Amino acid sequence: MSGEASPILTRKDEHLDLALAQQATARRNPFDAFGLPHCALPELDLDDVDLTTSFLGRPLSLPFVVSSMTGGPARGAKINANLAAAAEALQIPFAVGSQRVALEGSRADGLGLELRRVAPTIPIWGNFGAAQLLQGYGIDEARRAVEMIGADALIIHLNPLQEAVQPGGDTRWRGVLEALERLANRLEVPLIVKEVGYGLSSGVARVLADAGVAAVDVAGAGGTAWALIEGDRARSDAAAETAKAFDGWGIPTPRAIRSVRTACADLPLIGSGGIRNGVDAAKAIALGADLVGQAGQVLPAAMVSPEAVVGHFEVMARQLRIACFVTGCPNLSVLRELPLGPA
Template sequence: MSDDVIRDRKDQHLDVVLSGGGRHARDAGFDAVRFVHEALPDLDHAKIDLGVDFLGRRLKAPFLISSMTGGPSRAEAINAHLAEAAQALGIALAVGSQRGALEGGADGGLNASLRDRAPDTPILANIGAAQLTQGVGVDQARRVMEMIGADALIVHLNPLQEACQPEGDRDWWGVAAALEALIRSLNAPVVVKETGAGISAPTARRLIGMGAAVIDVAGAGGANWGLIEGQRATSPADKAHALAFADWGIPTARAIADVRAACPEATLIGSGGIRNGVDAAKAIRLGADIVGQAAGVLEAATRSSDAVVEHFDLAIRQLRTTCFCTGSANLQDLRHAALQSP
């Protein structure tokens, strides 16, 4: 696929998301989860510990800036803002697909400058699972990690998006075997994530069996990449095809709970429709180790690193208050906070 096609597609993705399009028809399921309020917390709000270990580094708060975009020229400023904010906040950063940079196109700021801007935070590189049967292997995976000084590699699963994308990669025969071979050979942590349709408990068990270090459920409730592809399509048939999948997928809250029950020792990222710090607290209570957000912070990322910091400062404040009002001195306590009966 040509560099121009990839670059134009990434630009169109940004336009759809920034315009508010491509939102999932289902919610992420967090409204059905309600904490029992603690009216007499024996805590100092300011001393609540939100820190967590992730990929060998200590985060100040359990947040990951999830994968957004890799290709277009305007992504360079976005990625710079995200890296600077991640460093300032002490949270993790996952970049968007590096396919364009890998194939020799513009890197959109996904180069050594990213690590320079965020020397202390976990950074996750990113390739697509569909490319693993198209010549992308261990050498290429190491290259994308080296480009940005990454601590780990994300391999994203996006079958619905590819099926709805007019120029999508629909032949997934052999992808699972290629993924396992990569995980076994890379000698670096591999994070396997969905892109908005969720990962089921049986698939999570399978991935952990392959050697995946981290699962990101990326459930339904946020951006729907099938719909996003439908909105950028020019063919009425392509648009109608994508529209039928408006409510497709496993809601994030359910995916987190199911995967945690099936994989009790796994490191788990909860993402997909996280709106605020209260949702983040619910995701952690259901079993997530850290929480990812992408589309919700994209508009701030187009403006400045300060805007991204302000966005997450609010979410962190909301998470801290949720801990306060559940009597949770730290995230371990929050994982055992009482929930109201349905």
């Protein structure tokens, strides 16, 4: 399998550049359709708002997670180190990008135990794609992914649309659910399943919960659009035109969060996809998310330093705290019961 590493590395490098470019493009955001109810008399002090929470049995200082980003190019090592150090300082989980290249023996690019040395106390989550479960990956590869970074959980990402529009993408998906169920029942750490930007429906979330998955990340439409990135990478007009038709495709993140929470009342749920700031985070939590994830929005800071990443999330936390304050919510449990209306 290591012979495939060079094309994979090239693709990951292109993904990184195109994801950064997409962040600079203004896109319609689905969170703008929702409004938080303003309270002019909150009867609490701003500094007393409690943003602590827990997820999969681990206490967290903030309801944020550094969502999966790069896992391939050499500059990924710097990004991963910066993210790990920042997540440790913030006491929030860090989900690494795809470990496929590292698992297939080409190079680690920062996806090794050095991450655990940089971040010894926080949850670190491993990651590889669901399509690999039909290409020889199983419990052994899952355990290796966990062991190589000292992970506390493993993410399996679902990206059928991205694979379908990607030249040479992995389009054999029959049997993925059965493979996920086997993995969930045998893996020693929790299994998390996430989409990559097109959303989980309530039906898919229910099937995953029944299969034994410990948590889901809806990763809805509104953030990085991977089909468009694959269209930008396309080497032919036909491939680019094919991808272009899927601009706007997917389940918007707010709708995905609400529907999954309704269908799976007790399933630990991460809301990601288009979270721009702490106000969006407050809306996601009010809709039913336990944690809020960011990837593309934090990538520019991740390329600079751990301090830049910390600064990014400190602003997010300040915005979330103020949103709780001016809606009269002393903590996240109260925020989760807050009714949202139209903007």
